[in-house]
Amino acid sequence: MSLISNPEFSLINGQAHHSKTQVDVVNPATGEHLAQVSEADNQAADKALQAAAETFEKLASTTAHARSQVLRKWYELVIEHRQVLAEIVTKEQGKPLKEALAEADYAAGFIEWYSEEAKRAYGQVIPSHSQSHELTTIRQGVGVVLGITPWNFPLAMITRKVAPAYAAGCSFILKPSEKTPLAAIALAKLAIQAGMEVGAFQVLVTNDSKGLVAHLTESPQVRKLTFTGSTQVGSALLKQCADTVKKTSMELGGNAPFIVFDSADVEQAVSGLMAAKFRNAGQTCVAANRVFVAKGIAAELLNTLTQQVSTLTLGNGLEQGVDIGPLISLEAKQKAQQLLEDALAKGASIAYQGDKQSGQFMAPVVITDVNSTMRLFHEEIFAPIVSIIDFESEDEVVRMANSVPEGLAAYFYSNDGNQIRRVSHALEYGMVGINEGIISNPVAPFGGVKFSGLGREGAQEGLLEYQEIKYLCQKFS
């Protein structure tokens, strides 16, 4: 089976969908045209919906054990094809191949985890109020799921939805980002090869996400919407789901504080910051967006940080030794440059800036004297810009960290045990890295509070997102 044949197709009920209109997939590093993928329109979406509804009914008579076996096989196939999947990701998304390989393993980790959790969807026997009643609960799949995913993790953002949905017995219609559909189609092909029912994982690719998703969310047959993307789009989709009262999960934007207290080990803090900031060229929802550094160690930290940043190599992610690939689009680069200019105009200073880059590449920049009047304090930077804010006290920095509407990931470095407890409790975030800059893990609950979303992905909690709890009250005579 070819994973990246050209032309590619939206995948409906296991069949290639032919259409007159195409989505063009372009390599952001080189501008090379990679593929044309047939677009799915509303009619195609209706076909997918019918197949998904029929498949959901069939899945109700499969055992958790059987679904677990399919997921296990899918996991093995993803691992077997990790190199080719990673190359697809690097070509269509731009991240360095070493990061794309790590993403393939991360994506496979969700499938492996839910192949195991599928068997542990326990109900409860509830101590009864009377001798003649037995009260129990069972957990059942919610129904047909519509999933919408972004371009920044073209594999992992999909498997962390599809694997728990299938474990729960749900059928899944995926609308991946139009910028990175090839990884999505490859994953679906591997799932079907592993034995997944063709109507359980269908892929609709379109340039008109707004129109196609509006059409699908109108349908009462779609019982669940799971979305990963920006807060702006997520909030609009929540409104769209209200009329048909869908269950929703929202994995939205972040604005992570990265705090370094004066008791921290500066070397360790800088190494955590490099990982939290420069993974995927800064294009992650959990990227360190605002770096708060205690005044007493600010000079030492800046010195160590700028030395390390100056060693980063930019380039085509397929080449050896590359640390930073291109940004996803020219618009993304322009937005990052505007954020930088705004900060400089309002008093920020450049501590380090790499050589000017052409195309969609952006050299890393470190700026200091950042404050809350600047746009980049309030907006996701999504680019390799480190913005540093000095602080004096714990109270002050916790207040600044919590002063934004987002609440996805936060990080802090400290070697003071009491402070670790106080700050980890006080931060209004769904995830906190303590003396650690990389927190993502299939076995842990990923998700945010406030404007960063609803629900959790990964871990035990991720399975519950695709299940309804049914209460059974049985009377004995």
Ligand SMILES: NC(=O)c1ccc[n+]([C@@H]2O[C@H](COP(=O)([O-])OP(=O)(O)OC[C@H]3O[C@@H](n4cnc5c(N)ncnc54)[C@H](O)[C@@H]3O)[C@@H](O)[C@H]2O)c1
């Ligand atoms: N919390 C998380 O787990 C997480 C993970 C990855 C990315 N993100 C967030 O995603 C954003 C970056 O991704 P993006 O640029 O692809 O986000 P985006 O919101 O622009 O797009 C996400 C998905 O929604 C689709 N879409 C766009 N407009 C739509 C509309 N009106 N109706 C229906 N679908 C629509 C896109 O085609 C894409 O598939 C950042 O804000 C990042 O923080 C969050």
Ligand SMILES: O=CCCC(=O)O
């Ligand atoms: O971009 C956000 C997702 C990143 C992750 O899962 O580590």
